[in-house]
Amino acid sequence: MASNEQTPVLEVKGLQTSFFTPDGEVKAVDGVDFSVNSNETLGIVGESGSGKSITSLSVMRLIQHPGKIVGGTIELSGEDLLKKSKQQFAKYRGNRLSMIFQEPMTSLNPVFTVGSQIAEAVRIHKKLDKKAAWQEAVNMLKLVGIPAPEDRAKRYPHELSGGMRQRVMIAIALSCDPELLIADEPTTALDVTIQAQILELIKELQEKSGMAVLMITHDLGVIAETADKVVVMYAGEVVEQADVKTLFKRPLHPYTQGLMNAIPRHDIDLDELEMIPGTVPTPQNMPSGCRFAERCPYARELCVEKHPELATPSNNVDEGITTGQTRCWIYTDEWDGPNPTKGVATNQ
Amino acid sequence: MHIFILRRLLQLIPVLFGVTLVAFLIIQLVPGDVAQVMAGEAASEAQLEQMRENLGLNDPLVVQYGRFLGDLIMFDLGESVRTGQPVMDIIAPRFIITVELALWGMVVAVSVGLFFGILSATYRNTIRDYGTMTLAVVGLSMPNFWLGLLLIYWFSIQLGVLPTSGWGTWQQVIMPAITMGTAGAAVIARMTRSSMLEVIDQDYVRTARAKGVSERFVVYKHAFRNALIPVVTVIGLQFGYFLSGAVLTENVFAINGLGRLVVDAISQRDFPVVQGAVIVLAITFVFVNFLVDIAYRVLNKRIDLN
């Protein structure tokens, strides 16, 4: 691939983040790798407890006590962020990489005007004076499509709707032209018509600036519409990784397949939703073998005993099909017999 | 905002009415005869009756209350039955001293309380936190007068650096202010701590960090401004307590404030003075609460809308 020569904007290798509770260490993220290039959107999809949000907070180094990044590297355009001191990293945060969150209702400080909250970021990183920073804040509000930006800048968060507030969050995040934008469930709390506006806006701004986007979501629909590459997380690990078309055309991991068939669709009729039985294992009782084994319809002794690696399939893949990587024994040489997931109807 | 202030002011009217009524009635209920006090033990029944008539004590209560209110509006609180001086003239200088004392106490309580509250919250569950909170419990449990006596013992008797009593010079202010402020500081520190801990986990604090705001500004600007909202209420209440609780401190340090005046007036059965002092204190209390309400509004943008 030609992109091999390009240094990724973000490269995460072997990331491990744990929470140290009185009951012991909880490994919320356990060895996660991925990378994003400029102008590219990487989607990280997973259900609650998958570790996707902890991963994004780790990249921003926003993990609070008792959580701690215990292993791995996080490189921004080749610089290891975990080696920076707190002071050094504060210069990057909000400047070269920034983040928007799920809850626009609570993510803005209620006692400051939205204009001053945007201007603050500008003043910190661009060293502008108060007046210039305010002007920049107004420009940003205009950029994110807020009508009457001069007036809105003087408003307090509670005076704006949820969609408007998320636009303000985007304005804050993009005010310093970051190389990387992390969007953690940016539209989950919003109505669909507003969600469409916000996703459109992010895409538009990405086209303008060429930033890399890390889109964290539980919604495969959002992934399908926004992402170029996808990482599927389950119980703190990456279980599948592929470009978006490949993933939706031929999901490999039984979890990914189950997830896709469990979504009720508004565009087609489904007789019955596929159910993934049981629940995500708790970090306290993490299986030593494949973490999905106890919910997997195809699990064998091998799966329960040995922990699979994330790898390109070497077995049980149809000729001529491009695939990503998956963490499943079925696609390894150790799997005896045919692929049991074959013919599993995905919705397409 | 203007509507809010106006509405609050209107609400003050019945409160003030109630306050004056209670102050008026309590004095009526207290055993003892004003006329007797004024006329002296040796007065005859006829003299007493004459005295009552002059004082209007024979009129129906309602009439007396009406007269009392009318006078009050003209800032006339009557005359002392002991000295015949207008009560207003007796109270005013004493009241100023007490307010000064309470304000200095507030300076101590607020600065020390906020400082330790924030310190405790930012070093949550560390030795600094535990140390501060232990101190707070001690400060809260220590009676005022006892702390005052300890301070006198150390600074005046042992070290000889501060005067034991009086009011006016800065040396005379230090120990009473500490005495007054300590318990308040403890209350404010505890409130600040819990309020900060609540705020520090909020999403918008995370947003501030994500913007690259330094940790110091995260704490003092983003978190503190929000944490202050409930603390302001506590500070306002403390000021009220300080005014009414000044009597102990005033006695320990022999300060001629309103508290001492009231104690003296009670023992001398100088009811108009007691009544006047109670009313002045109560009105101040109500007014301070009014200011706290407005401060709360100013700080808390969210409720401004309704």
Next chain:
Amino acid sequence: MTTPLFEAKNLQKYFPVKGGILNRTQAQVKAVDDVSFAINPGETLSIVGESGCGKSTTGRAILRLDDPTDGEILFEGQNLMELSKSDLRQKRKEMQIIFQDPYASLNPRQKVKQILDEAMAIQGVVPKAKRPERIRELMEVVGLRPEQAERYPFQFSGGQRQRIGIARALSVDPKLIVCDEAVSALDVSTQAQVLNLLKKLQKDLDLTYLFISHDLGVVRHISDRVIVMYLGKIVEIADKKDLFDSPRHPYTRALLSAIPIPDPSKTRERIVLQGDVPSPMNPPSGCRFHTRCPFATDICKTEEPELRSTTFMNETHKAACHHIEKIAETEKTSIV
């Protein structure tokens, strides 16, 4: 024609807004404004819409959890508005509700068996001696193990707690269950479990659902008929197939086109609505959607459209729009 199990006629729910110096009622939030619909026995009728459209308020109003401001609510022909509090409580055993957040609606200090027992005791439907047996049965019906009834709510996962919520609703043998965003807080895989359970229970127990949700995927999966609400009004009502295959109201169309489809190979024209939903305190005149509608003309600003059907629509399919015909026309030409 079947007689409906439930009927709402001209339902209104207004919330007063207080303010000013004397704290008088200054305005009304018209959360639900003149809404009528009927639910047939054994069917699932869904109400969809975005936040603030009045769908949850409708659900609460028809159970008189919040008393409606005006209108009639008929359950098996009986007007619930005329019932006294105690008669109403009797009637509640016929109509249960399941909420979005099962955790908030379960008493954390009670074991599951106590929660279920209490529900039955209040309605007096099952004699005390028979309740343990019934609890075991209910646990199995909702896919939990009977011995789990000895546990407290916090010992369950979100999906399991929602099952407990369902068990509690079922404990009194209701006819109608209002599901208010009942699966919205759940992860996709558990959501599928609960949806399938609801479907199965409906078949087995002959239940009727009023399903309130913002998720059109879920609604398509579970409903027979669908109501779309916008700013306190019904804008479209239709059989599921009609609604999803040939939506008539421009709002429904925009809503459907806004949902991301989990299939990157499908590209389609998206109608992105501009702006936010206006405040229900001061809704737009005429058609309430006209401020955001790409088809709006002068008549939409002044005249409120009736729910109606036209020649090319099924008679059960109704939309409240002045321009149904015109929009259908433009669609034909744009396809060619």
